[in-house]
Amino acid sequence: xxxxxxxxxxxxxxxxxxxxxxxxxxxxxxxxxxxxxxxxxxxxxxxxxxxxxxxxxxxxxxxxxxxxxxxxxxxxxxxxxxxxxxxxxxxxxxxxxxxxxxxxxxxxxxxxxxxxxxxxxxxxxxxxxxxxxxxxxxxxxxxxxxxxxxxxxxxxxxxxxxxxxxxxxxxxxxxxxxxxxxxxxxxxxxxxxxxxxxxxxxxxxxxxxxxxxxxxxxxxxxxxxxxxxxxxxxxxxxxxxxxxxxxxxxxxxxxxxxxxxxxxxxxxxxxxxxxxxxxxxxxxxxxxxxxxxxxxxxxxxxxxxxxxxxxxxxxxxxxxxxxxxxxxxxxxxxxxxxxxxxxxxxxxx
Amino acid sequence: xxxxxxxxxxxxxxxxxxxxxxxxxxxxxxxxxxxxxxxxxxxxxxxxxxxxxxxxxxxxxxxxxxxxxxxxxxxxxxxxxxxxxxxxxxxxxxxxxxxxxxxxxxxxxxxxxxxxxxxxxxxxxxxxxxxxxxxxxxxxxxxxxxxxxxxxxxxxxxxxxxxxxxxxxxxxxxxxxxxxxxxxxxxxxxxxxxxxxxxxxxxxxxxxxxxxxxxxxxxxxxxxxxxxxxxxxxxxxxxxxxxxxxxxxxxxxxxxxxxxxxxxxxxxxxxxxxxxxxxxxxxxxxxxxxxxxxxxxxxxxxxxxxxxxxxxxxxxxxxxxxxxxxxxxxxxxxxxxxxxxxxxxxxxx
Numbered sequence: 001x002x003x004x005x006x007x008x009x010x011x012x013x014x015x016x017x018x019x020x021x022x023x024x025x026x027x028x029x030x031x032x033x034x035x036x037x038x039x040x041x042x043x044x045x046x047x048x049x050x051x052x053x054x055x056x057x058x059x060x061x062x063x064x065x066x067x068x069x070x071x072x073x074x075x076x077x078x079x080x081x082x083x084x085x086x087x088x089x090x091x092x093x094x095x096x097x098x099x100x101x102x103x104x105x106x107x108x109x110x111x112x113x114x115x116x117x118x119x120x121x122x123x124x125x126x127x128x129x130x131x132x133x134x135x136x137x138x139x140x141x142x143x144x145x146x147x148x149x150x151x152x153x154x155x156x157x158x159x160x161x162x163x164x165x166x167x168x169x170x171x172x173x174x175x176x177x178x179x180x181x182x183x184x185x186x187x188x189x190x191x192x193x194x195x196x197x198x199x200x201x202x203x204x205x206x207x208x209x210x211x212x213x214x215x216x217x218x219x220x221x222x223x224x225x226x227x228x229x230x231x232x233x234x235x236x237x238x239x240x241x242x243x244x245x246x247x248x249x250x251x252x253x254x255x256x257x258x259x260x261x262x263x264x265x266x267x268x269x270x271x272x273x274x275x276x277x278x279x280x281x282x283x284x285x286x287x288x289x290x291x292x293x294x295x296x297x298x299x300x301x302x303x304x305x306x307x308x309x310x311x312x313x314x315x316x317x318x319x320x321x322x323x324x325x326x327x328x329x330x331x332x333x334x335x336x337x338x339x340x341x342x343x344x345x346x347x348x349x
Numbered sequence: 350x351x352x353x354x355x356x357x358x359x360x361x362x363x364x365x366x367x368x369x370x371x372x373x374x375x376x377x378x379x380x381x382x383x384x385x386x387x388x389x390x391x392x393x394x395x396x397x398x399x400x401x402x403x404x405x406x407x408x409x410x411x412x413x414x415x416x417x418x419x420x421x422x423x424x425x426x427x428x429x430x431x432x433x434x435x436x437x438x439x440x441x442x443x444x445x446x447x448x449x450x451x452x453x454x455x456x457x458x459x460x461x462x463x464x465x466x467x468x469x470x471x472x473x474x475x476x477x478x479x480x481x482x483x484x485x486x487x488x489x490x491x492x493x494x495x496x497x498x499x500x501x502x503x504x505x506x507x508x509x510x511x512x513x514x515x516x517x518x519x520x521x522x523x524x525x526x527x528x529x530x531x532x533x534x535x536x537x538x539x540x541x542x543x544x545x546x547x548x549x550x551x552x553x554x555x556x557x558x559x560x561x562x563x564x565x566x567x568x569x570x571x572x573x574x575x576x577x578x579x580x581x582x583x584x585x586x587x588x589x590x591x592x593x594x595x596x597x598x599x600x601x602x603x604x605x606x607x608x609x610x611x612x613x614x615x616x617x618x619x620x621x622x623x624x625x626x627x628x629x630x631x632x633x634x635x636x637x638x639x640x641x642x643x644x645x646x647x648x649x650x651x652x653x654x655x656x657x658x659x660x661x662x663x664x665x666x667x668x669x670x671x672x673x674x675x676x677x678x679x680x681x682x683x684x685x686x687x688x689x690x691x692x693x694x695x696x697x698x
Contacts, residue, residue, distance in 0.1 A: 045508065045512060046512050046515065046516065047519075048512075048515040048516060048518075048519045049512070049515060052515075098481075099481075102477050102481065105477065106473055106474045106477055122518070123518065124455055125455050125514065125517075125518045126514075126515055126518040126519070128451050128454065128455055128477070128514075129511045129512075129514035129515045129518065130511075130515065131481075132447075132448075132451065132480075132484070132507070132510070132511040132514070133508055133511035133512060133515065135481070135484060135485075135507075135511075136484075136504050136507035136508040136510075136511060137504075137508055139488045139500060139503075139504040139507070140501070140504035140505065140508060142500075143497055143500040143501040143504050144501070146497060147497075148492055148495060148496075148497055148500070151488060151491075151492040151497070151500050152489070152492040152493070154488075155485050155486075155488040155489035155492050156489065158481070158484075158485035158488070159394065159482055159485040159486055159489060161481070161485075162478045162479075162481040162482035162484075162485060163394060163395050163397075163398070163478075163482060165474065165475075165477075165478035165481070166395065166397040166398060166401075166475055166478045166479065166482065167395065167397060168474075169397075169471070169472065169474045169475040169478065170396075170397045170475070
């Protein structure tokens with residue numbers, strides 16, 4: 001796994017807080033309803049889940065994906081559309097949480113968000129089942145609403161996420177993986193759920209417009225696609241910058257030693273760019289890296305090629321694409337989405 | 350895990366074949382379409398899944414759950430209802446396969462259905478992601494259709510399955526678990542997906558009847574509930590008998606040594622019944638069992654109390670409840686469902 005999924009505390013929390021503050025009471029209320037529903041779900045499916053859920057969904061996190069659902073929706077009309085939005089926000093966060101729980105099983109991780117992980121507290125079997133349960137509750141949440149299109153968007157994202165993991169595993173230890181394949185994996189692993197969040201928000205927003213309704217707005221499905229692409233790009237940039245942070249550190253910020261991805265066999269953008277300029281890195285046998293010290297030495301070598309700056313520039317270009325690709329939106333909504341885009345960049349700064 | 354999920358080859362294959370033979374060309378065609386779709390799904394989501402899927406969905410199995418979907422549907426009218434049925438059959442089998450793949454990760458199992466497991470072939474990360482992918486494809490399959498009710502039925506079953514696993518883990522090593530709690534766990538773990546299979550079949554069948562349609566038939570939702578209960582009971586009996594087989598053996602039939610569940614810490618019906626009659630078993634420390642030999646000795650001790658026969662009788666009573674609880678159905682459909690019920694019992698004979 002890479003650091004994006006780890007959601008190291010403090011990375012873009014400040015940016016999220018700024019967006020929420022600017023969004024006013026309505027946004028705050030929607031986020032509060034999402035939180036309430038997550039807590040109710042954690043408590044409502046047996047004492048075993050209730051116990052494990054404290055180390056996952058109840059433990060917080062930045063709720064970046066729910067935030068994107070609400071920001072992509074903009075102003076929605078009426079309680080039905082708001083209920084649909086909250087369901088979507090909850091569902092997206094549940095898929096994210098499920099993937100974190102399964103990642104922690106695979107990494108045998110001890111701590112997340114400052115609390116013991118499910119696998120540390122209850123073992124692999126319980127943690128795998130907890131992930132499966134959170135996963136299925138996400139679909140139950142959307143199915144309880146009335147929108148098949150929402151279920152389609154979520155199942156596409158959940159599939160993409162799993163495919164991204166499969167590709168990452170298939171490409172592990174291969175220092176020669178093509179750039180395109182790496183980018184595709186990042187889109188699947190991280191971009192797809194950000195895309196679904198934006199798409200679900202836009203769909204719920206458009207759901208208030210009847211086919212014979214306001215003709216001055218573009219059709220809801222086009223806005224949903226455009227906002228989905230914004231989410232996908234933001235997610236991609238989020239992952240790229242996270243992969244840069246794994247090499248650049250510092251450990252005090254990221255909460256883990258530099259080069260952790262390399263020790264896991266995960267080859268990311270910095271090495272992919274650096275290998276073009278450093279023949280020794282081009283010949284690197286990732287499997288031969290055994291110690292944190294050796295991994296840090298490779299990180300230093302990558303940094304010496306200037307690859308970290310180039311990787312960061314590539315991520316910034318993706319964020320810029322996301323911004324310029326935004327459809328015409330009300331100014332407040334546009335500003336809020338741009339603030340999130342900035343927040344993704346600020347994680348690195 | 351318990352043996353039901355392992356689907357040891359040959360257990361009720363003969364009964365399934367008999368039902369298929371009696372069902373004629375239409376049933377055979379629906380099963381063939383299910384198989385085709387499963388193969389297409391395995392091939393259609395990247396080379397990594399295609400490779401792993403050969404050891405899961407493409408490797409066969411009895412397709413008992415798809416069969417129940419079709420039998421619960423009876424005669425359906427038109428291609429739309431048949432397409433819905435095939436989607437339901439595929440979705441139910443995908444959830445089942447996903448749970449098997451995750452079980453194999455947890456058990457570090459080497460072989461299933463005569464082929465290397467995904468975890469044996471590709472490691473824990475790839476196998477966990479493969480399970481997640483199959484899981485999300487199940488929901489995508491139903492969402493591609495037009496029926497939210499189907500998504501609801503499947504997400505309820507998938508949640509129940511995961512909850513059953515959580516309860517099993519929470520109760521592990523506890524020789525004193527109450528009978529009721531054990532039965533509840535079996536319903537969640539195994540009964541719920543059988544229930545969903547029957548319910549989905551019945552819903553698709555009823556979907557051909559418009560609200561102003563044939564009033565001589567009972568409302569589709571009631572038939573769906575009654576057939577769902579049939580499935581739940583059959584699934585429960587299936588699990589109970591599997592748990593008996595784990596204690597009774599013989600190993601040549603079950604494909605594993607007697608007492609495997611006990612060594613995993615899984616306390617099942619035979620011990621629950623036996624502990625009432627044998628004070629030494631009532632005081633059994635399951636954790637103290639270390640070797641296959643010790644587990645077999647406990648199996649012998651359980652058998653000596655007559656608990657295996659009593660457990661079998663309890664399972665047969667559940668099957669009888671399933672039969673008598675069937676709603677009024679066309680004679681051919683009734684016979685086919687009863688044949689499946691018999692098949693579940695014959696697994697033990």
